[in-house]
Amino acid sequence: MLRVKLAERLTIVALLAGLLSGCALVGGGPAPLDTYELTAPGERDSSKRGGTQILIAEPIALKALDGVNVVVRPADGSIQYLKGAQWADRLPRIVQARLADAYQKSGAFGGVGKPGEGLAIDYQILVEVRAFDVRVAQGGRAHVELFVKILNDRNGVVRASKTFVNEAPLAGAGNDAYIAALDSAFNQAAAEIVDWTDSLI
Numbered sequence: 001m002l003r004v005k006l007a008e009r010l011t012i013v014a015l016l017a018g019l020l021s022g023c024a025l026v027g028g029g030p031a032p033l034d035t036y037e038l039t040a041p042g043e044r045d046s047s048k049r050g051g052t053q054i055l056i057a058e059p060i061a062l063k064a065l066d067g068v069n070v071v072v073r074p075a076d077g078s079i080q081y082l083k084g085a086q087w088a089d090r091l092p093r094i095v096q097a098r099l100a101d102a103y104q105k106s107g108a109f110g111g112v113g114k115p116g117e118g119l120a121i122d123y124q125i126l127v128e129v130r131a132f133d134v135r136v137a138q139g140g141r142a143h144v145e146l147f148v149k150i151l152n153d154r155n156g157v158v159r160a161s162k163t164f165v166n167e168a169p170l171a172g173a174g175n176d177a178y179i180a181a182l183d184s185a186f187n188q189a190a191a192e193i194v195d196w197t198d199s200l201i
Contacts, residue, residue, distance in 0.1 A: 033086045036070070036179045038094050040101035041191040052201060053111035053119050055153070056100045059092040059127035059146075066092055070178065071133035073143075079133070085175045092129060095146075095186070099127065102190040108198040123159065123201055124151040125193075130163075132186075134178045140170035142181035144189050150197060160200050164189045 064071060067090055070082035087094055096114065103112040103125075113119040131145035144166050150159040168184035170177050 031084070034084055034175050035086055035088050036175075037088045038098045038183050038186050040098040040105060041187050041194070043105045043107065051110045052122050053113070054103060054109055054123045054125055054197070054201075055119060055121045056096055056103065056112065056114055056125050057127070058096045058115070059129050061092050061129035061132075065129050065132055066090060070175075070182075072178070073133050073135045073137075075137060082134070082175060082178055085179070091132060095127065095129060095132075098186070099125070099190055099193065102194050103197070106194045106198065108194070121153040124153050125149075125197065126151055131165075132182065134170070134181065140181075142168045142170070142178070142185040144182065144185040146189050146193065148193055148196075150200060160196075162196060164192055164196075166192070 060066075064079055068086040068088075070085045070087060072080045072082050074080060100112055100114055103109060111119050113121075126149040128147040129145075130147055131143050134140065134142050144164075146164045147161070148164060149161040151157070152159055166185045166188040168181045168188070170181050
């Protein structure tokens with residue numbers, strides 16, 4: 001009987017491990033995820049406010065929405081994540097950035113910023129992301145629900161609060177169609193939020 005010495009056995013194991021890791025590098029790993037962003041509504045005509053400056057705080061959200069996963073609701077009371085897709089950052093941070101863009105493009109305010117940017121703030125825009133998902137039942141639609149408060153930064157009094165609910169139908173199948181519908185619903189909400197804020201301060 002052929003006896004393999006211990007050193008020879010270890011050499012064989014090392015060679016096999018190297019071959020297997022090489023196979024994984026060639027193409028055995030998971031496929032990369034499609035990564036998506038949101039857009040902001042375009043510029044609109046507006047008379048610029050004198051020195052009113054607003055701060056867009058980072059929105060709050062439940063854990064399911066406070067991450068990079070794209071939420072899909074196959075039925076009421078259940079959620080899944082869109083396979084093969086992710087947001088480019090945590091969803092609340094993307095919503096914050098695109099809302100700031102929308103306020104800036106509106107031309108209605110003297111200054112728009114986020115925490116840490118050094119503005120002397122008159123009002124804070126506080127947002128809670130209550131829903132941001134695709135509902136596949138009944139033909140499929142994107143559903144966005146944002147609860148917004150305008151807080152007077154000088155005295156801590158809430159000037160106004162409102163819930164914005166917007167939907168957009170799916171125009172096709174696949175990840176691109178799902179994200180396009182979510183982007184459309186968010187754009188509607190963002191435009192309404194900016195107009196509402198402009199009418200109050």
